[in-house]
Each structure stands twice: as structure tokens, then as C-alpha cells.
Amino acid sequence: MKSRIYRNPVGVSRFTGLLLILPFIIGAILFIIYPFVCSFIVGLKDGSGDLGFDNYKNIMSDSNYRQTAAVTFKYTAFLVPLKLAVSLLVALLLNCELKGIGIFRTAFYIPSILGSNLAVIIMWQYLFTSNGLVNQLLGVIGIAPVGWYGDPDKAIFIIVLLRLWEFGSTMVIFLAALRDIPNELYYAAKVDGCGSIKAFFHITLPQLKNIIFINLVLQTIAAMQEFNAPYMITGGGPLGSTRTIGMYIYDEMFRYGDEGTANAVSWLLFTLIGAVVILLYRFTEKLRRD
Amino acid sequence: MRKLLLYFTLAVIGIIMLYPLLWLFGASFKSNDEIFTTIWFMPKSIDTDVYKNAWETVTPYTMGHYFINTFMIIIPKTVFAVLSSVLVAYGFARFDFPLKKFFFALLMCGMLMPSIVTVMPMYRMWSSLGLLDTYIPLTLPSLFACEGMFVFILIQFLKKVPREFDEAARIDGCGTLKTLFLVLMPCIRPAVISIAVFTFLWTMNDFLSPLIMIQSVEKYPLSLALRLSVDSTGQGYEQRKIIAMAVIGLIPSVAVFALAQKKFISGITAGGLSG
Incomplete structure (x- = not known):
């Protein structure tokens, strides 16, 4: 975002603005810069209090860490594209002037406001038990019950489905962006004999590319930090198949009391997220420009 | 025709989005047996006592106490x-x-x-x-x-x-x-x-x-109170009390x-x- 350059009104000191954002300056020092620096330093301290990269070396060779990293990537890779696709599709459906469309918009939005609310987590836990609602419904269409909690290949999908069900927040952002596309573009396309599918690929998608990218980044950052749902729903099991990096950090800190490792891993996670975001930026650079 | 199809699709998505919540509310009146055998959300009978019990929670404090904290x-x-x-x-x-x-x-x-x-x-x-x-x-x-x-x-x-x-x-x-x-x-x-x-x-x-x-x-x-309640009750426990607490929450x-x-x-x- 470019900030417009203009002069302050007459009689207003150039420090008035600074004074107004003072809360943020203090907040940034206390809650962004300080924790950032502090966690890096603590992450360098090993068990004997010496500074060095021992923690990082130990983490890298810990097969538990490698598993949580793999789980985190797998989870992100499944969830994010699915969630973006579903939210965009539903936003397209909702982007019309039908009677009562507002009711649907609200209904689709409700799950996302509940987020990690413990009550929703509890509900989700019940839905996927061996004789829970999901398996009962699968039974109706003739599919044998799935052992969601017992199967290391399937347990992660309990979490993926929960977050997918909460696609509303992403959908609303898409919906707002769809409204901003000038109608003239579609009229012009129609005059040129362009069908609706063609119009989607040649008008809608290119117009949305920046918003798609923003949603992609936001969702990736959120997914890579996932903690609440696996912690509460599956406890990381079975066999660590749903244990995310977030859970690894939590366990190191609050179960094993290893502050150095916990901070080092949170820095690793931060770097991983940063790296993924930069990679996404690079990979989509051409697509976004064309 | 296209309109009808659109409404139908939206309704199906709407059911997927809201049915779990509706089911949760219904399940708060059901016995353990009924929760795990019926798909339909409507309970066989409605007994509001479960909410009175849920309000008391399984912890030393009532839901009211946790609400005030929140x-x-x-x-x-x-x-x-x-x-x-x-x-x-x-x-x-x-x-x-x-x-x-x-x-x-x-x-x-x-x-x-x-x-x-x-x-x-x-x-x-x-x-x-x-x-x-x-x-x-x-x-x-x-x-x-x-x-x-x-x-x-x-x-x-x-x-x-x-x-x-x-x-x-x-x-x-x-x-x-x-x-x-x-x-x-x-x-x-x-x-x-x-x-x-x-x-x-x-x-x-x-x-x-x-x-x-x-x-x-x-x-x-x-x-945290909800989590404590889940953790401190076992499988055989009356599930509807936990579910009712979740609904209140x-x-x-x-x-x-x-x-x-x-x-x-x-x-x-x-x-x-x-x-």
C-alpha cells in the first residue's frame, strides 16, 4: 500500500502523528521486537547455558521433529488449496442478486467465526468417533465405517475437514473482491461472444489474482501454525500422525520444560513460514504479472 | 431452471455448514445410545434438566462463574x-x-x-x-x-x-x-x-x-473449563452433559x-x- 503524501493541517506539529501511534510503537517494541529477539537468544542456549547452535543441531537430528515438520507440510498442502478452491467457488455462487442470498452468506460464514472455540472442537470430536455422525452418514451411502482416530493416514483429515468447514472468512474476502470487478468487463466479454466459463478464466481469475495470493499467504501462515485442533481433537495421535510443529513447541516447553529447544523450534517454524511465503511469492510472480 | 439449481446447490452447502451445529444442539438431549445410533438431530424426548446439570459443570464452579471470568x-x-x-x-x-x-x-x-x-x-x-x-x-x-x-x-x-x-x-x-x-x-x-x-x-x-x-x-x-470437563469425564459418562456445556459455550x-x-x-x- 502506498501512503499518500500530503501536509499536515496548519498548526499541527509533525509529531502529532507520532504521538497518536505511540501505543503501537510501545506495543511493537514489547510484543513484536522484544519477543522476537528474546526467543532467538533463548533458542541459542543449550542445557548448560552456553550459547551456540546445539539446539538447532539436536532438533534437526530428532526424528520426532522431522515427523512433525512432515505432518505440518502435509496438512498445509492438503488444506490450503482445498480451502481456497472451495471459498472461491462458493463466493462465485453467492455473487449474484438472488432473493435471500444474504441468508446463505451468513449461514456459510457462521462456522468460521467459531474458529477454535472449544465447543466446536468438542463437536468435531463427536462427529468423527467410530459410531459418530460422519460414519453413520457414510453407512447410509453404503461405505463401511472409517476408523478416523485409529488410522495414521486418515486422522489428519479430521483436522483438514474442520478447517475446511470454516472456509467462511476466506470466502468473504473473495466475495468483496468479486464485487469490485467492474461489470463493464463482463458486458464487453458478452458482446464479444464470450461464454461464462471463458469469462471466468479471462476476466474473473486475472482480476482476482492479487486477492488469491493474499488469501494463499494468510491461509498458509495460519495452517503452518496449527495447534488447537490437533492438540484437542487427536492429541497428535495416532503414532504422531497429526502432531504439528506447534504441538512440538508446546510439548518441549510445557511438558519437558526445555525452553531452549522450544524457542529454537519456534524460530525454525518462523523461518520455514518465511521461506514458504517467499517461495509462493516467487512461484506466483509471473502468474500475477501476466 | 438455472436459478433452481443454484438454490439447490446453496441449500446443500447450507446443510453441510449448519447441520453439525443443529446436531450438537439435538444431541444435548439424547442418551449416549441415541447419540451414536441416530442421524436425525431431533431427540426422542426433551428434558431440560440436562441444561441445569450442565450449568453446574463437572468442576467446582458453575458455568456462570466461567462466563464472568471470560x-x-x-x-x-x-x-x-x-x-x-x-x-x-x-x-x-x-x-x-x-x-x-x-x-x-x-x-x-x-x-x-x-x-x-x-x-x-x-x-x-x-x-x-x-x-x-x-x-x-x-x-x-x-x-x-x-x-x-x-x-x-x-x-x-x-x-x-x-x-x-x-x-x-x-x-x-x-x-x-x-x-x-x-x-x-x-x-x-x-x-x-x-x-x-x-x-x-x-x-x-x-x-x-x-x-x-x-x-x-x-x-x-x-x-479451559470446557477442556477440563472433557478431560475429567470418561467414555461411559453421560455425553449429553458435556454436549450441553458446549452448546452453552x-x-x-x-x-x-x-x-x-x-x-x-x-x-x-x-x-x-x-x-
Whole structure:
């Protein structure tokens, strides 16, 4: 975002603005810069209090860490594209002037406001038990019950489905962006004999590319930090198949009391997220420009 | 025909979105056996005693106690977040000052920073200040406009308010703050409501920070109390009591959303990330 350059009104000191954002300056020092620096330093301290990269070396060779990293990537890779696709599709459906469309918009939005609310987590836990609602419904269409909690290949999908069900927040952002596309573009396309599918690929998608990218980044950052749902729903099991990096950090800190490792891993996670975001930026650079 | 198909598709999605919640409500009246054998949400019989029992919880305190705890966090937090974000957004949107670009970049960075990185050092800081197991670690940070997204939404809204408003107010003798609170605030009401609602919902949903910062059951907010109840009851236990507690726990969020729904959604769509 470019900030417009203009002069302050007459009689207003150039420090008035600074004074107004003072809360943020203090907040940034206390809650962004300080924790950032502090966690890096603590992450360098090993068990004997010496500074060095021992923690990082130990983490890298810990097969538990490698598993949580793999789980985190797998989870992100499944969830994010699915969630973006579903939210965009539903936003397209909702982007019309039908009677009562507002009711649907609200209904689709409700799950996302509940987020990690413990009550929703509890509900989700019940839905996927061996004789829970999901398996009962699968039974109706003739599919044998799935052992969601017992199967290391399937347990992660309990979490993926929960977050997918909460696609509303992403959908609303898409919906707002769809409204901003000038109608003239579609009229012009129609005059040129362009069908609706063609119009989607040649008008809608290119117009949305920046918003798609923003949603992609936001969702990736959120997914890579996932903690609440696996912690509460599956406890990381079975066999660590749903244990995310977030859970690894939590366990190191609050179960094993290893502050150095916990901070080092949170820095690793931060770097991983940063790296993924930069990679996404690079990979989509051409697509976004064309 | 196309219209009908669209309605049908939307209705199917709507059922997927809302049926689990409806099922949860129905299940709060069902016996264990009925919960796990019937798909239809309607219970065979409705006995409101389960809610009386659920209100008592399986912990030493009632749901009312945990509600009060939760609101003791939410109310200051919401007030703090609205006040600080409005001030900071006003500064960014309307004034020129040294290092403005740097601070704006910092705001953006804060938005992208994973909370998991900051949680550990924050724990250390609050613990060395002896403030663990109080609500200060949960509420005080909101006083410092820590939620970059809120500031961002407000800036977008403020930009749409014509600068002539400020000038007119100034000519009428309003100072900087008076202009903000008397003239600009009413113009950006949807955004302010969005922020208040977001703070409310996110605090209701927050689990990690109270889990780390609060130790005594007496001070637990609703989320931790629910978890405690789940953990302390076994498989054979009467599930409907837990489910009823979950339903009670959902009511504040759903109610606040329902009340503020129109302004709230227009707040995020108009300001938010579009444009």
C-alpha cells in the first residue's frame, strides 16, 4: 500500500502523528521486537547455558521433529488449496442478486467465526468417533465405517475437514473482491461472444489474482501454525500422525520444560513460514504479472 | 431452471455448514445410545434438566462463574483494542510524521508474524514480572494496537472519509482528538463494530494463551473449563452433559454475531483486504 503524501493541517506539529501511534510503537517494541529477539537468544542456549547452535543441531537430528515438520507440510498442502478452491467457488455462487442470498452468506460464514472455540472442537470430536455422525452418514451411502482416530493416514483429515468447514472468512474476502470487478468487463466479454466459463478464466481469475495470493499467504501462515485442533481433537495421535510443529513447541516447553529447544523450534517454524511465503511469492510472480 | 439449481446447490452447502451445529444442539438431549445410533438431530424426548446439570459443570464452579471470568477478559480487551487501534489508524491515515513508512512496514510485519514465535518469550516475560495466573497478560497487550489487521481495516475506512470533514471540524475549533471522536468515529462505525466483534469472537475462541497464562481453575475462562470437563469425564459418562456445556459455550459467540451480523460483514468486506 502506498501512503499518500500530503501536509499536515496548519498548526499541527509533525509529531502529532507520532504521538497518536505511540501505543503501537510501545506495543511493537514489547510484543513484536522484544519477543522476537528474546526467543532467538533463548533458542541459542543449550542445557548448560552456553550459547551456540546445539539446539538447532539436536532438533534437526530428532526424528520426532522431522515427523512433525512432515505432518505440518502435509496438512498445509492438503488444506490450503482445498480451502481456497472451495471459498472461491462458493463466493462465485453467492455473487449474484438472488432473493435471500444474504441468508446463505451468513449461514456459510457462521462456522468460521467459531474458529477454535472449544465447543466446536468438542463437536468435531463427536462427529468423527467410530459410531459418530460422519460414519453413520457414510453407512447410509453404503461405505463401511472409517476408523478416523485409529488410522495414521486418515486422522489428519479430521483436522483438514474442520478447517475446511470454516472456509467462511476466506470466502468473504473473495466475495468483496468479486464485487469490485467492474461489470463493464463482463458486458464487453458478452458482446464479444464470450461464454461464462471463458469469462471466468479471462476476466474473473486475472482480476482476482492479487486477492488469491493474499488469501494463499494468510491461509498458509495460519495452517503452518496449527495447534488447537490437533492438540484437542487427536492429541497428535495416532503414532504422531497429526502432531504439528506447534504441538512440538508446546510439548518441549510445557511438558519437558526445555525452553531452549522450544524457542529454537519456534524460530525454525518462523523461518520455514518465511521461506514458504517467499517461495509462493516467487512461484506466483509471473502468474500475477501476466 | 438455472436459478433452481443454484438454490439447490446453496441449500446443500447450507446443510453441510449448519447441520453439525443443529446436531450438537439435538444431541444435548439424547442418551449416549441415541447419540451414536441416530442421524436425525431431533431427540426422542426433551428434558431440560440436562441444561441445569450442565450449568453446574463437572468442576467446582458453575458455568456462570466461567462466563464472568471470560467477560472479565473480553470487556477490557475489546475496549483497549478499539481505542488503541482507532488512535493508531488515525495517526497513520491523517498525519505525516518522521519514520512513517518504517512504522507502517513494522505494522505489516506484525501481521505476518506467527503468534507461536512470540508466545514463548511472552510467557517468560509475564512470569518474570510475576503476572502469570492473572488476566493482565491476556488483556494488557490490546492496549498497544497489537492487532495489525484492525489498524489496517480502520485505515482503509478512514481513507474513504473526505478530508474536508477534518478541516470543517478544525475550523469549528475541534482539536485533534475531538475531531477523531466526534467527527470521524461516527463515519467509521461499521469498522469499529467489526473490530469489537472480532475481538469478542477471537477471545472466546482463544485457547493457547489462557492455557499457558492461567493456572488456577478458579480463574479459568470458558474454553479451559470446557477442556477440563472433557478431560475429567470418561467414555461411559453421560455425553449429553458435556454436549450441553458446549452448546452453552457457543451461545455468546453466535448471539454476538447474530446481533452485529450486518454491520460486521460490511465492515470486513468494505474495508478489510479488498482494494
